Amino acid sequence: MNIFAHHLLVLSAVLAAVPNVGAAELSVVAHPQNTYDTMDKSQVSDLYLGRTHLFPDGSHARVIDHPRDSDIRKEFFEKVNGMSLNQVNAYWARMTFTGRVLPPETAADSQAVQAIVVDTPQAIGYVPDAQRQPAVKEMLRLQ
């Protein structure tokens, strides 16, 4: 192996080890028993903006979000509806403090999101596609 190939392999390994949410695809995931197999961006956006509490079939959704400052949350909203994190935070402040709706519950990380989704038939969350577990159902891929 020449020196160039060696450096390329090392660099690739390093880059692969660095969390890079911005470049990752995200998966919107739900419990395997969810009656829907897919959702579109608009439906997911409405759930995460509190415009609806229901899945398209009318069943109640338990929406799981990531921490307010997390990179994955920023990436998610940019991909799902084009909103910046500042815009989302101002929006949720308005929704919360006008008493219209409470913000979604949060989980610490993608592992915790999936732990809730696996245990809760009505739960929905989002995780990096690379970290998606087989036990959850992918409803939407965000690229």
Add this chain to the structure above:
Amino acid sequence: MRSYCHPRPRLKHSRAGFSGDPEDLPTFPDFLDSRFRGNDAGKLHIPRWLRLKPYAIFIFLLFFPGDGAAGDNAGRWHVMGYGTLGLNADDSHPKSSFVRDITQLEQDSSTTSSLITDDAWKRDTRLGLQVAFQVTPTVSVVSQGVLRDQVSSKLIHYIDWTFVAFNPIPEVDARIGRVGYDVFLMSEQRNLGYSYPWVRPPVEFYGWVPLYSVDGGDLAYNLTDKGSRWRFKIQGGSSPGLGVPIDRDDIFYVASDKIFSATVTREQGPWQLKVGYSHVTVSSEADPLDFRLGLFTALDGVAAMDIPTISADARNARRQMTWKDSRMNIYTIGMVYDQKDWMVQAELAKVVSSIDMSMNGTMAYAAVARRLGDWTPFVLVSGIRPGVGVHSASVPWGDGLPEGVQGPLNALQAGANQALNSTRMNQETFGLGLRWDANSRVALKGQWDATHVRANSYLLRPAMDVSQDVHVNQLSVNLDFTF
């Protein structure tokens, strides 16, 4: 003594009333030194349980142990808050302190040479605390208290809402209790600086609104059709009324026993359009105890004397300042375009009241903000035009009458006109500003406003001598946060 044009005269009440004899007319300067008190909120025709409920539930919710906002919403307590630290300075001369809305009492700053008055930090500064309990996925209890600069010291005026919200069916949401007055785009978020780019809702549009909340309830029907979300909402109830200072020690609680509002909102993509109508019947009188009763009595006395023209004028003046049972109709339309990089917001409203001394006018604003990462520069234009003309003594009542009567009659006429003109609003503001989102919970804002207060426009600059047009530059710095 304040000038003739000052909107908040200290008119003396003649406790003995007016006999009908012009000799008994008190001279107007004598009116100026007395105090009067507004009516008491306890006289309102609202159930006692409703009056107690908002702050009782708020205190209960506040001190009940909660688990914070994490975890499943149902069965959890949510305690959260927001606030603003504000400071403003202006170049008004002679100095007059700015008021953000008509519930604030202007400070006598005429002898101050500093750009910043002693109360400059109070106007925009506020602290809100909200406690909510999600009983079930479809039922919640919410209470919010807001500490802000306002003339009233009654606890009930610091509880903006306390209600039970429920969704009986997915398309319907309803609230019962003290709910936010909702007819304009920003009706329910006026205190929440973090939620909008500018330092405060445009004063010309929101500064005069005498309601923050309604004791009653509302019902909304939500409909989705071809990508559009429609929201049809009705709201009804009463209000103990915000306290509006009429003098340094005297408060008029603009109470209402009938409030009805209807709004239709359509959202599609980044667009939002909202049209609204609101009817308010005022149930309190501006001066039931002293101040205006003296003026009323004097005017009634002149009206009963059957002096050609003068008596008719006095009768009309008396009618135009009778707040109780007066009606206010508000028509409004607003739009928002809120896309990732740009935000455009505009509203137009017309207020028509059954008396001249109540709110009358047409008001509008337009704002454009550009998001550049954490920085959001914006420009804002707002204005208001009065719906009634200036009441002036084109023909002094005393003209042609015996000399001893002239003074008292002319003073009474001046006092009546002064009172009737005190709610006129005629001004516009051009503003430029910048918001910086320091982190996900804190935003720092700066805004420069150039306000042109036109002659005889009193309500929004109550301490200013506006016998002529006045130009004021104002600089505001606000730190908004949530927690």
